[in-house]
Amino acid sequence: MSDFPPLGHVALTVKSCDVSRPWYQALLGTQPVIDEDAGPWYHVVWALPGGGLLGIHEHPGTPSDDSFDERRVGLDHVSFHCGSRNELDAWKGKLDEMGVRNGGITDAPYGSGLSFRDPDGNALEFFAAPEN
Structure with missing residues (x-):
């Protein structure tokens, strides 16, 4: 392999796609290309300029009081x-x-x-x- 492939997509875990979908839709200014229950999770995905994808995933069992913290290992x-x-x-x-x-x-x-x-x-x- 000569070239490293481009980043394809990023998927962020959210507590509720119903809450986050309109927020991301307003930010991105476009409709999602995927909005489905993929069991065991629900996901919504937008196409970005340049071919990348941005998705939000709602997983069953995510604590309702949880929030992102970049100081933990994982995504910054x-x-x-x-x-x-x-x-x-x-x-x-x-x-x-x-x-x-x-x-x-x-x-x-x-x-x-x-x-x-x-x-x-x-x-x-x-x-x-x-x-x-």
Whole structure:
């Protein structure tokens, strides 16, 4: 094998697809491509630009008081790449319009990031590499 394959999909566990589906739908601005009971879990999946997929999974038995914590072993965060700092500014505006709390845009030598969380606390980010 010569090249590592591209990332295909990310699936995040949520407490309720009924709660998270409209939140993600508003964020992504599109309808899901899959919305089904796959027994033993329920999942909803959106197609992303570039061919990747983002899914949310509801598993039976997930504690109702559980929430994501990036300090535990496993996923730290999911990042969506923006083409420019201006695009990042536009996403900040959209999050604000949606009432989504966020950390504001943080600039660093390696790029600029905008961190926020979904209704279950899953850590998400919009990121723009430095412009030349």
